[in-house]
Amino acid sequence: MSFYQNVNEIIFFVFVFLVLFGGIMAVRSRILMHAVLGLAVSLLGVAGLYFHLGSPFLALMQILIYVGAVCIMIVFGIMVGYTPSEVREQGIGVANPFLALTAGVAVFITLLIAISRTVWTPAAAVQGDFSLAYLGETLMYRYCLAFELISVVLLTAIVGAIILARGGRDEEHF
Amino acid sequence: MLSANLNTYLVISLFMLILGLYGMLQHRSFIGMLISIELMLSGAGLNFMAFNRFLAPDPAIGQIFTLFIMGIAAAEAAIAVSIIFAVYRRYYTADPADVHDLRH
Structure with a gap:
């Protein structure tokens, strides 16, 4: 592998880290503003992955629409609709995250088996470009x-x- | 080269789907559930782009589909935020478990 391919791989893993870190922050944080921040970080990482998949236009659209419009709208939803004492979520017991984790792991294992067992066949002829x-x-x-x-x-x-x-x-x- | 492999992207989008599912079941506020739905939709878009890059015969189709997913997600977020406003004005609560008029 050449030097530029190594750099490319490192940048790819930085974006993957952003996606996973932001996603975990979005679902784990109790303060809703932090959750929106995590969502924005995760969607920025997805924009980087779009760049890796050969479409800079979609990467820019992802930043413009998701990070620029959807996240800002959710921030307005938090600030307008809730009184400040309710911005922090309440009433989460011990059983709730445990049940959610169980359901998530079950779906994850099922779909991971499906992904690893499928043999993908590329298209015979590709017309058009990116x-x-x-x-x-x-x-x-x-x-x-x-x-x-x-x-x-x-x-x-x-x-x-x-x-x-x-x-x-x-x-x-x- | 993991960045040029279809299965890598599929596993990443699977992680986003699982995180969205986990957050959907675990959050105790409408806004938190909306955030989780956005995560899941973005994972679906990543999935389409991965198949478009590695398997599709026409590279434009997956990009157009992902653009449509973005449009649908924006419309859904607008509708969801305004529904949250309406529910908040009607019930004075942000907890989804408190909105249960149809239960009894």
């Missing part, structure tokens, strides 16, 4: 209907979120 131009062309020609539908879904989600978050406010406070 370039942004080809991606945009495919998105606008072959998957045009799905592209329009996802914009309708997003518009519906925005209008629905406004209606849900506004409901009941007028009678109570005015």
Whole structure:
């Protein structure tokens, strides 16, 4: 292995560490703000893995949409919706994490056996490449209907979120 | 070279799914459960990108699917946060176990 391949491998494992560390922080932390921070770290690591998988565009989109939009929205959800005494979660007993760990380990072992036993066959012929131009062309020609539908879904989600978050406010406070 | 192996990425996304499942069962607040769902969805996107890189005949399809997963996740987070607001205004609680009007 050449020097650059070693560096590449080290950077890959840094990203894997970010994914796992952030994920554990997101699920283990009692303070919700720390959990959102862990989620952001984990999603940054996933963006690095997208870069390793040959798609810098998706890495940037991951940072823009997940870290920039979703995490910020969850932070607003914490700060607006909860009074400060409830930002720390309460009422977690001993049995709850134990049962969750049992379920997680069971699913993990099952899927790990499935992954290790499957023999993957690559496609015989690959057409197209990872370039942004080809991606945009495919998105606008072959998957045009799905592209329009996802914009309708997003518009519906925005209008629905406004209606849900506004409901009941007028009678109570005015 | 572990970074050029399909199974490595599959195991990483499996870890993200398991962490999301664990957090979903263990968190005692709606926001914590929403965070766990985002972890699971991101693991699914990573899975699609791994298959796209190593097995797919057309490299654009997996990227487009992952983009759609991101859009769905953003819409889902917006709806979930506003539902949490509505539930909080109605029940004055953040504990999912306290919202049980349909149980009795």
